[in-house]
Amino acid sequence: MNTVDLQHVAEEEQQRQQQLNLRLFLCYSTPCLSAGAERVKNALDGLCDELDEEQRPTLEIVATGCMGPCSRGPLLRLARCDEPEEIYEKVTPEMACNIVRAALAAQSAAAEPLPSDFPFFACQTLIALENNGRIDPEQIIHSIARGAYSSLGHVLHEMTPEQVCNEITRSGLRGRGGGGYPTGVKWELVRKAQAERKYVVANGDEGDPGAYMDRTIMESDPHRVLEGMAIAGYACGAEQGYIYVRGEYPLAAARLAKAIKDAERRGLLGSRVLDSSFNFRIDLRVGAGAFVCGEETALMTSIMGRRGQPVPRPPYPAQRGLWGFPTLINNVETFASVAPIMREGAEWFAGFGTEKSKGTKVFALCGEVVNSGLIEVQMGTSLRDIVFAIGGGLPDGGTFKAAQTGGPSGGCIPADHLDTPVDYESLQALGSIMGSGGLIVMNETSCMPDVAKFFMEFCMDESCGKCVPCRVGTIEMLELLTRITDGSAMDEDLQTLEDLCHLVQETSLCGLGMTAPNPVLNTLHYFRDEYLAHIRDNRCPAGVCRLDQVPLLKLPEHAEQLTIFKEEH
Amino acid sequence: MTKMPSNESATNEKSSHELKLQLLDKALKKCQYQQDALIEVLHTAQETFGHLDEEILDYVSIQLKLPPSWVYGVATFYNFFTLEPQGDHVCVVCMGTACYVKGAGDIIARIEQEFDLKAGTTAADNSLTLVSARCLGNCSLAPMLTLDGAVLGKQTPDSTVAAIRETPATTSVVSEETS
Ligand SMILES: Cc1cc2nc3c(=O)[nH]c(=O)nc-3n(C[C@H](O)[C@H](O)[C@H](O)COP(=O)(O)O)c2cc1C
Ligand code: FES
Numbered sequence: 086m087n088t089v090d091l092q093h094v095a096e097e098e099q100q101r102q103q104q105l106n107l108r109l110f111l112c113y114s115t116p117c118l119s120a121g122a123e124r125v126k127n128a129l130d131g132l133c134d135e136l137d138e139e140q141r142p143t144l145e146i147v148a149t150g151c152m153g154p155c156s157r158g159p160l161l162r163l164a165r166c167d168e169p170e171e172i173y174e175k176v177t178p179e180m181a182c183n184i185v186r187a188a189l190a191a192q193s194a195a196a197e198p199l200p201s202d203f204p205f206f207a208c209q210t211l212i213a214l215e216n217n218g219r220i221d222p223e224q225i226i227h228s229i230a231r232g233a234y235s236s237l238g239h240v241l242h243e244m245t246p247e248q249v250c251n252e253i254t255r256s257g258l259r260g261r262g263g264g265g266y267p268t269g270v271k272w273e274l275v276r277k278a279q280a281e282r283k284y285v286v287a288n289g290d291e292g293d294p295g296a297y298m299d300r301t302i303m304e305s306d307p308h309r310v311l312e313g314m315a316i317a318g319y320a321c322g323a324e325q326g327y328i329y330v331r332g333e334y335p336l337a338a339a340r341l342a343k344a345i346k347d348a349e350r351r352g353l354l355g356s357r358v359l360d361s362s363f364n365f366r367i368d369l370r371v372g373a374g375a376f377v378c379g380e381e382t383a384l385m386t387s388i389m390g391r392r393g394q395p396v397p398r399p400p401y402p403a404q405r406g407l408w409g410f411p412t413l414i415n416n417v418e419t420f421a422s423v424a425p426i427m428r429e430g431a432e433w434f435a436g437f438g439t440e441k442s443k444g445t446k447v448f449a450l451c452g453e454v455v456n457s458g459l460i461e462v463q464m465g466t467s468l469r470d471i472v473f474a475i476g477g478g479l480p481d482g483g484t485f486k487a488a489q490t491g492g493p494s495g496g497c498i499p500a501d502h503l504d505t506p507v508d509y510e511s512l513q514a515l516g517s518i519m520g521s522g523g524l525i526v527m528n529e530t531s532c533m534p535d536v537a538k539f540f541m542e543f544c545m546d547e548s549c550g551k552c553v554p555c556r557v558g559t560i561e562m563l564e565l566l567t568r569i570t571d572g573s574a575m576d577e578d579l580q581t582l583e584d585l586c587h588l589v590q591e592t593s594l595c596g597l598g599m600t601a602p603n604p605v606l607n608t609l610h611y612f613r614d615e616y617l618a619h620i621r622d623n624r625c626p627a628g629v630c631r632l633d634q635v636p637l638l639k640l641p642e643h644a645e646q647l648t649i650f651k652e653e654h
Numbered sequence: 655m656t657k658m659p660s661n662e663s664a665t666n667e668k669s670s671h672e673l674k675l676q677l678l679d680k681a682l683k684k685c686q687y688q689q690d691a692l693i694e695v696l697h698t699a700q701e702t703f704g705h706l707d708e709e710i711l712d713y714v715s716i717q718l719k720l721p722p723s724w725v726y727g728v729a730t731f732y733n734f735f736t737l738e739p740q741g742d743h744v745c746v747v748c749m750g751t752a753c754y755v756k757g758a759g760d761i762i763a764r765i766e767q768e769f770d771l772k773a774g775t776t777a778a779d780n781s782l783t784l785v786s787a788r789c790l791g792n793c794s795l796a797p798m799l800t801l802d803g804a805v806l807g808k809q810t811p812d813s814t815v816a817a818i819r820e821t822p823a824t825t826s827v828v829s830e831e832t833s
Contacts, residue, residue: 451751
């Protein structure tokens with residue numbers, strides 16, 4: 086297939102779609118499925134079969150990927166020619182049939198659609214997620230009709246690799262995997278590296294608990310990621326790509342495998358891509374459940390079939406990566422932003438966001454919010470807008486206590502800082518990080534030392550055990566936090582904990598250990614009185630911790646030691 | 655410890671074992687016996703056998719010409735691979751942040767109590783394996799869990815226990831979770 090064919094196929098499919106009278110998009114991603122989307126689909130299929138010969142061909146049901154407001158599923162989007170789209174929430178099979186019957190008869194349905202200015206949608210800017218919920222991810226033709234691989238065609242035929250790297254640099258795109266390293270700079274490094282072979286790797290390991298952006302992108306629009314990787318391959322001079330998918334995401338892996346096959350069959354990947362001299366193959370690698378494999382050097386050892394333990398950097402992957410060759414490694418969401426940048430231009434992308442953080446970011450908004458789900462907002466949107474406008478505030482009249490970002494490497498942002506613009510620098514200044522995009526809202530029933538303990542336990546479990554500060558430090562910090570939350574801590578423990586945090590931060594081998602103390606330090610900073618209430622008053626303000634233990638030195642049988650201890654200090 | 659996996663018990667069991675070995679051989683062939691494909695091979699092995707016992711690990715190490723310690727090291731590094739047989743039902747409770755904040759800890763505690771087992775182990779009567787996972791990527795359904803592969807969202811301790819009791823006992827050893 087060449088670019089002209091590609092355009093032809095796209096136009097044909099667009100025409101077919103335009104001729105349809107009614108298109109029904111049913112969200113078929115896991116949250117909606119578990120809310121009953123399959124029953125809705127069966128009912129709609131049944132309804133279709135009942136229609137007469139004339140009507141049936143004018144109607145299409147598309148099982149799409151995630152539409153966003155997952156807590157309101159199953160979601161049904163109705164697109165009629167020349168009429169604005171309508172989205173219905175929490176549809177039941179009967180409701181869906183009524184809606185469709187009414188639409189076919191050009192009457193208004195009994196059920197009310199979500200208002201067209203519903204803030205959940207109105208406050209978002211969709212770039213990486215623009216196709217989510219509008220295509221059937223298993224049908225390459227749907228993606229092509231929405232412009233998939235056209236950017237790749239343009240890049241291959243009209244631009245030099247250097248120009249591509251420049252364009253990405255000018256767009257200001259930064260890594261969405263957590264670090265925020267400028268993507269263009271990284272591409273340029275790999276492009277300039279002299280080597281016989283180079284690799285491109287997409288990091289779809291998404292280990293951050295409470296985040297599912299990458300999963301949704303891979304499941305809902307797999308071709309977008311593949312196209313981004315192919316553009317990166319051309320820009321850097323790589324002919325082989327790997328996409329590493331977390332083991333917990335079998336559906337994402339299956340969809341990607343199918344997408345790769347479909348794209349290869351049409352000559353959009355493989356040898357001589359789109360009739361150019363560029364060859365690019367992508368292979369899928371499925372992880373096996375290890376958080377540390379999200380770290381780039383560990384991820385590469387895991388691709389090579391070994392224990393996923395990190396190695397010290399430098400050398401950076403861009404210098405020596407997979408099998409010793411220069412390797413470009415980017416997050417899935419980073420790759421998903423590439424095609425629109427090439428299509429619309431760097432200036433367009435740089436027009437969104439803030440001075441230093443350009444474009445948009447996808448967040449998984451969860452926890453105690455009314456509308457939980459997947460959102461994409463411009464960088465610099467305030468936390469208040471995200472939680473209260475898009476998220477609809479807290480349910481059951483709860484009060485906002487903190488928002489957790491950055492998972493086990495991040496921290497909790499307290500209510501005083503709700504007006505902070507969400508971008509890389511501002512969050513870092515608050516002692517948290519942007520991270521991969523998990524945003525968990527907590528109300529007053531969450532106890533901060535308990536949350537810190539939760540993350541420490543996570544880091545202890547997931548520490549690969551290679552370096553001592555992380556392996557032993559996480560255990561010791563967890564022990565101290567356990568004491569704080571069970572009532573057996575003393576004032577001294579808090580100091581020890583803080584010292585240990587700094588030690589682990591500064592001496593660990595990889596990012597896991599270096600950032601493991603963040604949740605502790607950050608909550609100590611903003612919620613110190615809560616820690617003190619546990620230790621001094623033996624009270625958990627949130628009412629979570631049982632505090633049924635006594636400090637060892639206060640047990641009657643230790644009374645003697647206690648005096649010695651006091652004398653010494 | 656380099657014997658071929660074989661089974662002395664009933665012949666039909668033996669043939670099913672051999673059939674499974676053939677599947678594994680197919681996977682080995684597909685990756686051209688490359689050592690780098692160890693994780694994929696172990697994935698297939700676990701999918702077909704349900705768990706990775708010593709025999710299987712030895713077999714893989716011989717076929718890929720890797721030291722047994724290497725194969726064992728990889729199999730134990732990743733949470734996904736289990737060296738123990740699984741129970742009739744496998745319940746994976748998400749203990750990711752969103753689920754934790756919404757009370758997943760209570761669900762685990764309740765299951766542990768009702769079925770008399772600890773998270774990460776299998777009940778003595780082999781009826782249930784309880785696993786805790788770190789975010790299954792369905793955070794909007796928090797607290798969520800999977801029971802024999804089916805996603806159950808917005809659970810309470812009561813609803814989970816009821817769901818486990820209601821699921822009919824299956825004879826299949828190969829669990830969906832681990833595939
Ligand atoms: C402990 C640890 C876990 C990580 N997990 C992920 C992850 O799940 N997904 C991801 O994209 N990057 C993760 N990273 C960041 C990667 O190392 C790497 O920086 C990133 O994939 C680069 O892509 P980007 O420049 O597009 O962000 C992790 C880093 C550390 C230290
Ligand atoms: S935290 Fe449970 S599914 Fe993400």
